[in-house]
Amino acid sequence: MSQPDSAVADAQAGGGAPESLAALAERHGLRRAIARPTLPAYLRQLWTRRHFILTYATSRNVSKYSESALGQLWQVLTPLLNAAVYWLMFGVILGQSKNIDNYPAFLITGVMVFTFTQRTVISGAKSVSSNLSLIRALHFPRASLPLAYAVQELQQLGWSMGVLIVLVLVTGEPITWLWLLIPVTLALQLVFNVGASLFMARVGAFVRDTNQLLPFITRTWLYASGVFYSISERTEKLPDVLRWALEFNPAAAYIEFMRDLLIYQRFPERWAWITCIFWAIFALIVGFWYFWRAEERYGRG
Incomplete structure (x- = not known):
């Protein structure tokens, strides 16, 4: 007979009320194996597994294109091909290039910045459901998985940003001191993406239907984020509330911030700073808290 069962049996034999297993476990310092840790403890667990997060992200990045002939070049070719299609549709056929100076740089900046957020959100949505066997086999903070996927997308962004800077230079934009703020912009966007x-x-x-709906949601988000057009110009005749909502859109805010630095050679306005910082802090706090609240439920069922 096990120790908890024998203790209950002894209590019954002695004429006393049987002690509940929960009370017995608490008296002996036992706790649930999958109980959700406190938030500070959870943060410490994530920090101790930072090497696992980085290694897991890197290995996924290497293996993602291992079976293709061009390998890691697809990290650059994919956003470039998307940008080429968008340029043909919106720049040539719909004539957006006539209204915006240096439309190729304008467009490729929007595509690269939005793609970083889009891919991070989509991969994050699959990070838990795609790793159920790992979750059920090992004990680790489950937030490690979406964090690893975000790091993976950040690594891919490094290739894209290199190509973006070259294309911006080729289209005639000069290097200015404002380019020193590019890492700040990417850091704020990364925090939001996480x-x-x-x-x-x-x-x-x-x-479970999230993965089927998310591509449609992100595509709508793409069209509302000013990737192909200037929000300020296209919303002049719209109600102020709608124009404000489009400009307050986090993806649009990070895109415009990057365009200010790379194309317009101007220091971003206070409103742009407030918007980008707000969305980074708000998304991180709400997203982390929301995920942590269900820590003990991942992998069940």
Whole structure:
């Protein structure tokens, strides 16, 4: 007979009320194996597994294109091909290039910046549901998975940003001191992406249709983020509330911030700073808290 069962049996034999297993476990210092840790403890667990997160992201990045002939070049070719299609449709056929100076640089900047967020959110939504065997076999903070996917997308962004800078220079834009703020912009966007990825990771873990709906949602988000057009010019005749909503869109805010630095050679306005910082902090706090609240439920069922 096991120790808890024998203790209950002894209590019954002695005429006393049987002690519940929960009370007995608490008296002996036992706790649930998958109990959700406190938030500070959870953060410490993530920090101790930072090497696993980085290694997992890097290995996924290497293996993702290992079976293709061009290998890692697809990290650059994919956004470039998308940009070429968008340029043909919106720049040539719809004539957007006539209204915007240096439309190729304008477009490729929007595509690269938005793709970073889009891919991070989509991969984050699949991070838990695609790794159920790993979750059920090993004990580790589940937030490691969406964080690893975000790091993977950041590594791919490094290739894209190199190509973006070359294309901006080729189209005639000069190098200015404002380019020193590019890492700041990417850091704010990364923080936002991590928060959004954590939020969608929980949604994707329990709502199975998320992965089917998310491409349509992100495509709508793409059209509303000013990737192909200037929001300020296209919304002049729209109600102020709608124009404000489009400009307050986080993806649009990070895109415009990057365009200010790379193309317009101007220091971003205070409103742009406030918007980008707000979305980074808000998304990280809400996304992390939302994901952590369901820590003990991932991998069940």
